[in-house]
Amino acid sequence: xxxxxxxxxxxxxxxxxxxxxxxxxxxxxxxxxxxxxxxxxxxxxxxxxxxxxxxxxxxxxxxxxxxx
Numbered sequence: 001x002x003x004x005x006x007x008x009x010x011x012x013x014x015x016x017x018x019x020x021x022x023x024x025x026x027x028x029x030x031x032x033x034x035x036x037x038x039x040x041x042x043x044x045x046x047x048x049x050x051x052x053x054x055x056x057x058x059x060x061x062x063x064x065x066x067x068x
Contacts, residue, residue, distance in 0.1 A: 001041050001055050
């Protein structure tokens with residue numbers, strides 16, 4: 001899932017943050033880090049009725065992130 005697709009779906013960053021229950025700062029954090037957390041992706045998939053799909057990560061990617 002790409003953040004640009006999420007923002008396009010909701011119209012802008014502020015509306016995306018509001019509809020997802022996150023702060024605008026969280027959205028900016030995702031943008032700066034170029035990654036949407038798995039939990040947020042699952043929520044986005046739910047809120048958009050599957051129009052935006054959560055991207056499955058390989059287990060090795062998840063372990064690498066936890067060890068950083």
